[in-house]
Amino acid sequence: MSEMQWPVTISWLRERYLNGTLTPEQVIQTIIERAEADKGKNIWITSPSLAYIQCYLDRLKELDRVHLPLWGIPFAVKDNIDVAGMPTTAGCEEYAYLPAEHAAVVERLIEAGAIPVGKTNLDQFATGLVGTRSPYGETENALRPELISGGSSSGSAVAVALGHAAFSLGTDTAGSGRVPAALNNLVGLKPSVGAWPSKGVVPACESLDCVTVFAHNLEDAELVDQVVRGFQVDDPWSKEIGIGERKLPAKLLLPEGKLTFYGPFADVYMEAWEKSVRLLKEMKLPVEFVDMQLFQAAAALLYDGPWVAERWSALGSFIDANPGVTFPVTEKVLRGATKPEFDATSVFTAFHKLQGYKLKARQLLKDAILVMPTAGGTWTREQVAADPIGTNSAMGLYTNHCNLLDLSALAIQSGEAAAALPFGITLFAASGSEGMLFELAETVRKAQEPQPSTLVAVCGLHMRGLPLERQMLEHGATFIREDRTSATYKLMKLQTAPPKPGLLKLPQGGASIEVEVWEMPLAAFGSFTAAIPAPLGIGKVELEDGTVVPGFICEAYGTVGAEDITSYGGWRKALAAAADTAKASL
Numbered sequence: 333m334s335e336m337q338w339p340v341t342i343s344w345l346r347e348r349y350l351n352g353t354l355t356p357e358q359v360i361q362t363i364i365e366r367a368e369a370d371k372g373k374n375i376w377i378t379s380p381s382l383a384y385i386q387c388y389l390d391r392l393k394e395l396d397r398v399h400l401p402l403w404g405i406p407f408a409v410k411d412n413i414d415v416a417g418m419p420t421t422a423g424c425e426e427y428a429y430l431p432a433e434h435a436a437v438v439e440r441l442i443e444a445g446a447i448p449v450g451k452t453n454l455d456q457f458a459t460g461l462v463g464t465r466s467p468y469g470e471t472e473n474a475l476r477p478e479l480i481s482g483g484s485s486s487g488s489a490v491a492v493a494l495g496h497a498a499f500s501l502g503t504d505t506a507g508s509g510r511v512p513a514a515l516n517n518l519v520g521l522k523p524s525v526g527a528w529p530s531k532g533v534v535p536a537c538e539s540l541d542c543v544t545v546f547a548h549n550l551e552d553a554e555l556v557d558q559v560v561r562g563f564q565v566d567d568p569w570s571k572e573i574g575i576g577e578r579k580l581p582a583k584l585l586l587p588e589g590k591l592t593f594y595g596p597f598a599d600v601y602m603e604a605w606e607k608s609v610r611l612l613k614e615m616k617l618p619v620e621f622v623d624m625q626l627f628q629a630a631a632a633l634l635y636d637g638p639w640v641a642e643r644w645s646a647l648g649s650f651i652d653a654n655p656g657v658t659f660p661v662t663e664k665v666l667r668g669a670t671k672p673e674f675d676a677t678s679v680f681t682a683f684h685k686l687q688g689y690k691l692k693a694r695q696l697l698k699d700a701i702l703v704m705p706t707a708g709g710t711w712t713r714e715q716v717a718a719d720p721i722g723t724n725s726a727m728g729l730y731t732n733h734c735n736l737l738d739l740s741a742l743a744i745q746s747g748e749a750a751a752a753l754p755f756g757i758t759l760f761a762a763s764g765s766e767g768m769l770f771e772l773a774e775t776v777r778k779a780q781e782p783q784p785s786t787l788v789a790v791c792g793l794h795m796r797g798l799p800l801e802r803q804m805l806e807h808g809a810t811f812i813r814e815d816r817t818s819a820t821y822k823l824m825k826l827q828t829a830p831p832k833p834g835l836l837k838l839p840q841g842g843a844s845i846e847v848e849v850w851e852m853p854l855a856a857f858g859s860f861t862a863a864i865p866a867p868l869g870i871g872k873v874e875l876e877d878g879t880v881v882p883g884f885i886c887e888a889y890g891t892v893g894a895e896d897i898t899s900y901g902g903w904r905k906a907l908a909a910a911a912d913t914a915k916a917s918l
Contacts, residue, residue: 340495363496367450367496376453385448397445401444404446407500409451410488412536418450422456423467460484465484471490482710489516509743514745520706522734523542523740524765527764538646541735542735557766573763576764582617584617588621601749604748615775631729694762700761707727788849789882791903821898833906836885837874846903868886870884
């Protein structure tokens, strides 16, 4: 269908639904066709089909398309979250059951007009961060099929990235709602633990599990949050947690020291992180560098401590009763919980230790946001097959601490590490502080957008390494290249303190003068120009190749009594000659 575009966002669909240029039926038909075309990518366990979806399309006729925020919006559901009438497998066919009721989050989305289109692939029993631990096949990365998609919410992320849904639900215990977002160029929101109900979700670590959302932009993720957030009376883990004030944090926290990056793209990931840090520092928020030991110690409790026993408590009886049906690496991880050292005493010892970590984290994150890479790298699917435990563990390096420390998190994009290799950062805040996450993420997004700019030719004290270069930098200017004017100029040494060059264009004759070309944001150009003292100013400077750019020029009256230094060919050479003369006179 020609009207259907990629990416599909909530606002894009709503606009067309309301103006009558698109119908939900057309959207669903296109999604079904796309899912069939991408069948080899192993995105779906229960694929989009009219047999499941028609009842939701029929129901839309009775609903208010104007006031329901998600009227006709298609969404995908990770196959450990119940959708009534669709099998829930958790990535294991022998475990499958047919739920009679929707999970609480699904019910709230449907009440808002949304359409569940199918159940997505996952690392079996939501145990993994790579997206390859499924008997339903390895979900391919949306951008580079040879790479992992991230897990465990692999299918949910790729479904959105490839236009099979406007948004999707995942789950997150150790990073499953964030890693796939980073690897597939999406936004991933992991709300505060308990802020979204988990009723109707197959548990991984029940005390830590969160339902999450994948979307193409922050606005869509926020809208889904508004729909599903809130206390669920029949959910023992549900809490009444708001998002807090939507404001910028008082400070940013960044990891102290050199970070670890891994995988075949470690170097470019490191460069992308350093670029992200520079962007964050330009936001004029106070920045504090913090020791990562607290977060690493908390993360170690998840798999190296007795918390893995919580996974076994949910699934151990099934695995014991069904030998050989569990994905081998998944069973190996889960059976790690049966180690004799993970006894009741160790559970309480770890629990008490974690309470101390939580206290320190709350104090550290008071009115602050911690920023880390979402992942320290990625892997090819072949590399994961060769080392399924080690590669998966690496993917959790900057994620595993989050739910244990009762943090909220928002994974956002931060440029590319390389072509078709997106790089993501995650913003962490205390529970109930999603408002700060949203505000900072919006600020980062705006900072990443290309800003209108202008070239500026400078020929004197504003050049690199000279006294007024700082004014260029203060106005956000970036050095582009060294260049020369056309051969129509005269350069004068003005009688100012300190001396400055004045560039004059002649009606005939003249010489080519060395200049530097910088790029400056238009938003700063006006204030920069206004601060230039007479007789200098900004006019049009013709370069050697004939192009004309804004640049420093001098009014003729200012050159009265000035020294003609045109023969030097530029201000730097004139300064060097003056310095040589001064040395010779000593």
